[in-house]
Amino acid sequence: MATSLVESQHKENPFEIAQQQFDIAAEILELNDGMRQILRVPQRELTVRFPVTMEDGSVRVFTGYRVQHNITRGPAKGGIRYHPAVDIDEVRALAMWMTWKCALVNIPYGGAKGGVVVDPKDLTRRELEHMTRRFASEISILIGPEKDIPAPDVNTDAQVMAWIMDTISMHRGYTVPAVVTGKPIDVFGSLGRMDATGRGVSITAREAAKHLGVKFDEATVVVQGFGNVGGASALLMGNMGAKVIAVSDVSGGYYSSRGLNIPAMQQYVRDNRSLVGYKEPGLEMVSNAELLELKCDILVPAALENQITVANASRINAKIIVEGANGPTTPGADEILYDRGVFIVPDILANAGGVTVSYFEWVQGLQEFFWTEEEINERLERIMVRSFSSVLDLALKHKIAMRTAAYLVSVKRVADATTIRGIYP
Numbered sequence: 001m002a003t004s005l006v007e008s009q010h011k012e013n014p015f016e017i018a019q020q021q022f023d024i025a026a027e028i029l030e031l032n033d034g035m036r037q038i039l040r041v042p043q044r045e046l047t048v049r050f051p052v053t054m055e056d057g058s059v060r061v062f063t064g065y066r067v068q069h070n071i072t073r074g075p076a077k078g079g080i081r082y083h084p085a086v087d088i089d090e091v092r093a094l095a096m097w098m099t100w101k102c103a104l105v106n107i108p109y110g111g112a113k114g115g116v117v118v119d120p121k122d123l124t125r126r127e128l129e130h131m132t133r134r135f136a137s138e139i140s141i142l143i144g145p146e147k148d149i150p151a152p153d154v155n156t157d158a159q160v161m162a163w164i165m166d167t168i169s170m171h172r173g174y175t176v177p178a179v180v181t182g183k184p185i186d187v188f189g190s191l192g193r194m195d196a197t198g199r200g201v202s203i204t205a206r207e208a209a210k211h212l213g214v215k216f217d218e219a220t221v222v223v224q225g226f227g228n229v230g231g232a233s234a235l236l237m238g239n240m241g242a243k244v245i246a247v248s249d250v251s252g253g254y255y256s257s258r259g260l261n262i263p264a265m266q267q268y269v270r271d272n273r274s275l276v277g278y279k280e281p282g283l284e285m286v287s288n289a290e291l292l293e294l295k296c297d298i299l300v301p302a303a304l305e306n307q308i309t310v311a312n313a314s315r316i317n318a319k320i321i322v323e324g325a326n327g328p329t330t331p332g333a334d335e336i337l338y339d340r341g342v343f344i345v346p347d348i349l350a351n352a353g354g355v356t357v358s359y360f361e362w363v364q365g366l367q368e369f370f371w372t373e374e375e376i377n378e379r380l381e382r383i384m385v386r387s388f389s390s391v392l393d394l395a396l397k398h399k400i401a402m403r404t405a406a407y408l409v410s411v412k413r414v415a416d417a418t419t420i421r422g423i424y425p
Helices: 014-029 033-039 088-104 125-138 158-172 196-212 228-239 262-272 288-292 331-339 353-367 373-398 402-421
Strands: 044-053 059-070 076-082 110-116 148-152 220-224 243-249 252-255 284-286 296-301 318-322 343-345
Touching: 014 033, 014 088, 014 331, 014 402, 033 402, 044 088, 044 125, 059 076, 059 088, 059 125, 076 088, 076 158, 076 353, 088 110, 088 353, 088 402, 110 148, 125 158, 148 158, 148 353, 196 228, 196 296, 196 318, 196 343, 196 353, 196 373, 220 228, 220 288, 228 243, 228 262, 228 296, 243 262, 243 288, 252 288, 331 343, 343 402, 353 373, 373 402
Parallel strands: 076 110, 076 148, 220 243, 220 296, 296 318, 318 343
Antiparallel strands: 044 059, 059 110, 243 252, 252 284
């Protein structure tokens, strides 16, 4: 019987995991205690509790968060997610990971993240809009094109970003397109943004396969999660010649040894909102646990954090893991997989395509001059390949894991910027 993406296992604290990952890099870099204290915790945290009038006339109070981990290298950048499991430690971890991600691909942002504790499926479209606009109003003291630029994340999309942009614009009295990224094209969004994270995943997967001598056009791929990241990753990797043999969403896992029809599955989701009831010849249903442990060349966990842990790491049967989600692999699992020779492209590298094209969108919004999709994809390709190469070179030189190498690059960039700027006053 299929299970949900989040198995009924103890969830490790994501912020503690993020701090552990930072501590490893800080120790190798020999950062002084003062620098560790600065970079180990968020700079600003805002918790808001706000009422929304529901369509039946009742009032419901929602809890939301916006956390800025670091703004030394530029305005804060990070998505907003709507999910019933959102809590402050998850948002803290995601904000910290955004800091390292932006530094790793060397774009001038710091890290932030936001979220509301809600299952959007429980809301009507009107209620969702009202909740979004009220949340935008509550966090308006922090966000702005020169301060903090939100973007879509789990269960939020271009429409949600349009509502946030409109709300902030109404407060300002003029249109502020650069206050968010991931907007619809018709209101100053960027071409190429929708599949940017998945494109970055597919590019780094291709580069990893090339490094290991795996022929990409003969590679088998398993993707956990079939939302914006997982769906785009599956489609693009299939277009590049790989065979996607399994995907999953909240309804469970879908497996076919001869390869899945990803375009048909995406169309089904557009029509039905999930893969529930999807059929094709040779299709088998598997649980989420079984999907993660399928034999494949490339595994893409693109759902939520804490999916590969010490409990299942020894049974992972992939040569390459490309982390489409943030924090899908715990530190304990990292050690097991590294010892087993599994090559991991860490989240702060693998899924950095989204924030990179968000940066492109922000620049276009500020300039009010827009690029073609070909220009955007070419720029993204160059940045992702260059970033992968720099991390790989460091990992090979020092005989360390790719995640450790990625953190060494990103943490050093933020620490160096902090040292150069100095501590005010």
